Amino acid sequence: MNKIKEVCAVIIETIGSIIGKMGRAFVNFFKHFAQGDKITKLSYVVMGAGCFLRGQKAKGFIYLGIQVCYILFMILSGGYYLSMLPTLGTNQQGEVWNEELQIYQVIKGDNSMLLLLFGVSVVLVTFGIFILYLMSVNTAYKNEVAVKNGEKLLSFKEEWNMLFNEKYHIxxxxxxxxxxxxxxxxxxxxxxxxxxxxYDKMHQPPGNLFTWVGFENFTQVLYQNPLWATTFMRLLTWTLIWAFFATFLNYIFGMLLAMLINKKGIYLKKMWRTxxxxxxxxxxxxxxxxxxxxxxxxxxxxxxxxxxGWIEDYIPFLTKGNIAKITVIVINCWVGIPYSMLITSGILMNIPQDLYEASKIDGAGPIRQFFSITLPYMLHVTxxxxxxxxxxxxxxxxxIYLLTAGDPKSLNLYQAGETDLLVTWLYKLTVNEQNYALAATIGIIIFLLLSFISLVTYNNSNAVKGESDFQ
Amino acid sequence: MKQVNEKKKWTPRRARRLASSILGHGFLTVLSIVWLFPIAWLIMQSFRGEPGAFTKYFIPKTWTLDNYIRLFTETHLFNFPRWFMNTLIVAIFSCLITTILTLLTSYAFSRLRFKARKPMMNVILILGLFPGFMSMIAIYHILKSVGLDQSLVALVLVYSSGAMMGYYIAKGFFDTIPKSIDEAALIDGATKNQVFWHIIMPMSKPIVVYTILTSFIAPWVDFIFVSVIMKDNYNMYTVALGLYQMLTRENIQQYFTEFCAGAVLIAIPITLLFIKMQKYYVGGVTAGGAKG
Structure with a gap:
């Protein structure tokens, strides 16, 4: 419960600070307009006016150029895509009888996919231009204040040089x-x-249109569509089981392997590691x-x-559901143990040796030492x-994809096999089934799952707190 | 005195130590065999003379170099030399772009202080939580709408576009360089641009090498984005996807040994590079890797 409270506090704090900043910017926007002189007021309509009318020619004309380009872009194409965004197209591709030529003619319909893609791009461009607009307005007001105070405005060359120093980050x-x-x-x-x-197999542009359906994909995959819902629940469970075993088995065995190689009396340490x-x-x-x-x-x-002669018939390593699940976990150990051996081996050597010596005097055996010293220390650091x-x-x-491709297939699952993870299901839905809507829904759910895990764990681990402390 | 005695005499303690040493070495040997078994199998299969995907025996009956020769001469369907050149070109360009952009981004996040710094780092953190290829179809359509699909330029762009997202390790490294060094240079009148190129870069050789190597290797091992961008245009494939294609159900009987030969050729340089850079790798993952 405490953890959840903490996470909520962090979220509220972040949102609060964002709202606070936006509110201040909003108030300033109108206050500066009211307080500013004519030139500043003009620059609320003509971007960059506050610059080129006060001598910053180049900078002002760059702002003006951006504004002109944006307006032209919106008139020529941007506005159209923006207006199509709510419907994603209404004219379906089809055949129309042409009286003059006495034939059916194919007329091009709207392409929902391109309309959505360009629509989203226009929204993003508009957002970017809006930020530039705020920047130009801000500059105009600052220039006015600077001129009033008798300061000299920066020349274009000076600002250019600033890009390599004070404003190097830009x-x-x-x-x-x-x-x-x-x-x-x-x-x-x-x-x-x-x-x-x-946007699924039945609604593929350019032949067909697709349109907004709200949260339907989410409700379908969570409970409404029984086949999708069972598939989702089973794959989610397996994904979590898999992630747990794949992480901790590799970690523990990798650490044991590293300890074995690090042990006194083992020769050719470098060769074994390699x-x-x-x-x-x-x-x-x-x-x-x-x-x-x-x-x-x-x-x-x-x-x-x-x-x-050890077995009579072949073992279905990858073709029987449960055996395949065990196989992929074991094979993942083959891939992952050396990796965690590599990572942990250096840290293991950093554990203060006197801890071991002291515990030895107290009569602790190697197993006790591992659980009381090594493991807690390692968990703390890693x-x-x-x-x-x-x-x-x-x-x-x-x-998963390279080993089994999610197989063995199962009739109880929608477009998935027994060993499929959510992420390989997403891939299959995209590539084989072209059910882009469902695939995207799964992607968002994975994202929510991961952000939940990272929010809960990161905010409670020491490594993240005070990032600049050690500089 | 006691120690000297121990060395000479056959005490139970010494016997136990010897036993544990033998046990340890024996165990490591067994593990090494298990771990190297598939790789040994790969190398043997690449020299196998008999055709077909699977044999009833483990060690080939005839040994030959034919698989390697065929890989470079029979190019009508699977053009391995072409794939190799494609991958090399993509790797060189994306490595150049990625290295420069990653290092600059890391430097900015580590050393420069500006309003958008924390928000940008948070956005990158959030972007990283989405499954990597969730948006691959969108990327394909964006590339297609500017006429870049099925081209190597598209691959270079896609591989280099992740540069900013991979800033963690290099930032972790820059964070360990004392700030007083660049402050001294700034007081002496150097610009931040000069500080980066003339002071930070020469001190960061390990991380430069690491970034170059990882970004160079990436195109050699990715097969997902290539398959989405190149579709069925075999001639534009990179080695990873090309070799993957040799193992599909239709091709495996004929091309399995060729696959092994190709895999050996690709794996050798990558393995050598990886062994060379493993210490940077470990340093990166454990020091800077996990921090925001």
């Missing part, structure tokens, strides 16, 4: 921000929008695809065991790592 972050916006933020907002439409590192260094699509072929019903491992690992395993696409 120079540095401009390109990364643009790339992130184009290829992460915009696609993500578009996809989130799709979760609230009926042997295990090789397996994580080999690209996963190679090692895991190979594993799946090795464990195939007719694969080499079964053949080897049969020819050795909690953030464990959290990221757990979240990473919830989204562990590679291991």
């Amino acid at each position: 120079t540095v972050l401009a390109l990364p921000v643009v790339l992130t916006f184009l290829f992460n933020v915009l696609p993500l907002i578009f996809t989130i929008c799709i979760a609230f439409t009926n 042997i295990f590192v090789i397996t994580i260094a080999v690209p996963q699509f190679v090692s895991l695809l190979l594993m799946s072929k090795l464990l195939n019903d007719q694969g080499s491992l079964n053949n080897l065991l049969i020819s050795l 909690t953030p790592y464990l959290i990221t690992q757990f979240m990473g395993n919830i989204n562990n696409f590679n291991v």
Whole structure:
């Protein structure tokens, strides 16, 4: 209960500070308009007026240019896409009888997908322009105040030089921000929008239209559609079980392996470490695809065991539901143990040795030492790592997809197999089933799940508190 | 005196230590065999002369280099040399862009203080919580609407677009460089731009190397975005997706050993690079990796 309270407090605090900042900006916006002189007032209509009328020619004309471009863009195409956003198109593609030519002619309908994509882009561009507008208004007022106080305004060259010093962050972050916006933020907002439409196999543009359906996809997948709901619940359960085992088995065994290699009296420590590192260094699509072929019903491992006479019939490592689940967890140990061995080995050596010596005098054996000294110390230091690992395993696409591709298939599940995680289900829904709406819905649910986990855990771990403390 | 005696005499304590040492080494040997078994199998299969996907025996009966030769000569359906060049081109360009952008972003978040800093870091944290390829269809349509689908430029853009999101490790490194160093330079009249290029960069060689290597490796191992962007245009594939394609149900009987040969060729350089950079990797994950 306490944790939830704390999380709520953090959320309320954040929202509060955002509202506070916005409110102040809002008040300033009108106050500056009322207090400003003619030029400042003019710059509320003509962007950059407060700059070029006060001598900052280049800066002012850049602002003006942006405004002109934006208005032209909205008239030429932006306005159309914005107006289509509420309906996502009304004209369906179809055939119309042409009297003159005596034939059926295909007329192009609206493409809902493109309308949504461009609509979202226009909204984002407008938002960006709005921020620039606020900046220009702000500059205009500041310039007025500066001129009144008899200060000299910065020349374009001075401002340009500031980009490499006081305002270096703008120079540095401009390109990364643009790339992130184009290829992460915009696609993500578009996809989130799709979760609230009926964009599935039956509604594929350009042949068909799709439209907004509100929260229907969410209610369908949570309880209304029995097949979807069972699939979702079973995959969610399996995803959590998988993430738990994949994280903690790897962690514990990796740590034990690291302790074994670190132990006094073991020779060739570096060689042993390298042997295990090789397996994580080999690209996963190679090692895991190979594993799946090795464990195939007719694969080499079964053949080897049969020819050795250890088993009579092949073992369905990857083709029987529960065996397959165990197999993927075990194979994931093969992938993950060296990894956590690598990570923990350095930290293990940092544990103060006198702790062990003192406990030895008190008569503690190696097992007692592990549970009373090593494990608590390691858990304390590596909690953030464990959290990221757990979240990473919830989204562990590679291991499942390359090993089993989610198989064995099951009739009780909608487009999913026994070993499918939510994230591989999302992939299958997108690529095989083209049910983009459901896939996007699952994506949002995974996001909510992960943010819940990270909010609860991160805000309670020490590593996050006071980020700049150690600088 | 007691210690000397211990070394010479066959005491129970010494016997126990020897036993535990033998046990430890034996256990490690068994584990190593288990861990290296699939890799040994991969290498043996790549030299196997007999056709087909699966054999009833473990060690090949005839050994040959044919699989490697076929990989480079039979290019009508699966053009391995072409894939290799595609991947190399994409890797070089996306590595250049990603390295510069990641380091600049990390520097900004570590050293510069500006209003949007915390909000931006929070946005990146939130973006990272969405499944990576949830928006792949949208990315495809964005690229298509500007006519870039099925091109290598698209791949370079997609791989470099994540640069900002991967700032954590390099930021963790920059955070450990004492701030007094750049303050001294700033007092001497250097700009922040100069501080970055002439002071921080030369001191950050490990993290530069690490960023270069990780961003260079990424295109070699990704097969999801390539398959979405390139669709069925086999000639524009990268090695990962191409090799993946060799193991589909229709192709596996004919191409399995070729797959193994290709996989060995790709895995060797990546493995060597990884072993070389493992210490940076560990440092990054444990120090800066988990912090916001």
